[in-house]
Amino acid sequence: MIVLTGAAGFIGFHVARRLGAAGRSIVGVDSLNSYYDPALKRARLDILCEFPTFRFVEADIAAEGALEAALAPRDVGAIIHLAAQAGVRHSLEAPFEYERANLAGHLRVLEYARGSENLKHLVYASSSSVYGDRADGPFRETDRCDAPASLYAATKRSCELMSETYARLFAIPQTGLRFFTVYGPFGRPDMAYWTFTKKILAGEEVTLYGEGRLARDFTYIDDMAPAIVRALDLPPADVPPHRIVNLGNHKPHTVLDLVAAIELATGKTAKRVLAPRNAVEVQSTFADITRARALYEFEPSTSLHDGVARFVSWYRQYTNS
Numbered sequence: 063m064i065v066l067t068g069a070a071g072f073i074g075f076h077v078a079r080r081l082g083a084a085g086r087s088i089v090g091v092d093s094l095n096s097y098y099d100p101a102l103k104r105a106r107l108d109i110l111c112e113f114p115t116f117r118f119v120e121a122d123i124a125a126e127g128a129l130e131a132a133l134a135p136r137d138v139g140a141i142i143h144l145a146a147q148a149g150v151r152h153s154l155e156a157p158f159e160y161e162r163a164n165l166a167g168h169l170r171v172l173e174y175a176r177g178s179e180n181l182k183h184l185v186y187a188s189s190s191s192v193y194g195d196r197a198d199g200p201f202r203e204t205d206r207c208d209a210p211a212s213l214y215a216a217t218k219r220s221c222e223l224m225s226e227t228y229a230r231l232f233a234i235p236q237t238g239l240r241f242f243t244v245y246g247p248f249g250r251p252d253m254a255y256w257t258f259t260k261k262i263l264a265g266e267e268v269t270l271y272g273e274g275r276l277a278r279d280f281t282y283i284d285d286m287a288p289a290i291v292r293a294l295d296l297p298p299a300d301v302p303p304h305r306i307v308n309l310g311n312h313k314p315h316t317v318l319d320l321v322a323a324i325e326l327a328t329g330k331t332a333k334r335v336l337a338p339r340n341a342v343e344v345q346s347t348f349a350d351i352t353r354a355r356a357l358y359e360f361e362p363s364t365s366l367h368d369g370v371a372r373f374v375s376w377y378r379q380y381t382n383s
């Protein structure tokens with residue numbers, strides 16, 4: 063049995079869908095919080111619940127005893143831990159949500175893993191944000207990561223350090239995946255590709271921080287999700303059994319490129335408003351993917367134009383716009 067936290071979230075949904083299609087047994091856990099519209103989380107769950115091997119449990123992973131109560135009896139073979147408070151900018155406004163979901167939540171998952179005798183692997187979500195504010199990519203897993211630009215990034219780096227300790231102390235096999243700006247259908251309403259699409263379709267202004275010159279290694283979900291499944295089936299045999307792997311597109315684009323792709327896909331012209339950079343927004347992200355290539359044969363192939371076109375087409379259908 064595979065436990066998947068954050069199953070009602072964007073990435074969790076796509077991973078669960080692949081596992082369900084392969085006939086694998088999954089228990090999805092999610093608190094369905096209202097950081098963004100829970101109706102989208104429920105729409106994702108409606109699709110997942112059609113798989114006979116998928117079961118959903120609503121629970122807050124950060125609450126004491128919640129995982130143990132939700133997932134008894136404890137016959138878990140693997141955990142994919144994706145539940146978190148995501149979003150870089152929101153961590154300026156609601157820091158304690160990050161402390162709870164990301165720090166306490168990750169530690170609860172580690173403790174649950176520690177007490178699970180048959181556990182073969184814990185895969186968890188980290189983030190490109192751990193690399194800090196740099197413009198000298200590609201970023202390698204061996205680079206120093208001790209200058210996070212946001213509290214979100216600091217919590218994600220802390221998760222990696224907690225995992226390293228639990229791998230050393232309790233030999234729990236773990237893989238931390240550093241995701242680089244993932245996008246696609248059923249995506250996240252708080253992310254730029256979604257808010258820009260919404261505003262461009264409505265004829266509203268879009269504010270481009272850093273004057274649109276910030277670059278992101280936008281990675282399409284259908285390139286990313288299979289690599290997460292492959293990672294699950296490949297626990298590290300190293301001592302300690304803990305591995306960190308970048309999953310990014312290895313091809314950064316500026317936010318101006320993103321806007322141009324949305325314009326093309328929607329057939330509308332954006333009303334751009336250029337604004338200075340926000341302190342928590344890093345200059346660029348750019349993944350070195352040598353490790354993921356070697357381990358998972360990871361070879362992202364979706365161009366920004368194709369990925370954005372697929373997102374916009376889904377978005378129009380989902381919102382009837």
Ligand SMILES: NC(=O)c1ccc[n+]([C@@H]2O[C@H](COP(=O)([O-])OP(=O)(O)OC[C@H]3O[C@@H](n4cnc5c(N)ncnc54)[C@H](O)[C@@H]3O)[C@@H](O)[C@H]2O)c1
Nearest residue numbers: 068070071072073092093095122123145146187241243244
């Ligand atoms: N999407 C990206 O570009 C990206 C990039 C880097 C890292 N990540 C990480 O990947 C993971 C998945 O991200 P996503 O984009 O799918 O985000 P998401 O917000 O769509 O999914 C996260 C899910 O976790 C759930 N959750 C939050 N706190 C919880 C708690 N205490 N207990 C139970 N469930 C809880 C939420 O309800 C949500 O459904 C997160 O850990 C995120 O930090 C995402």
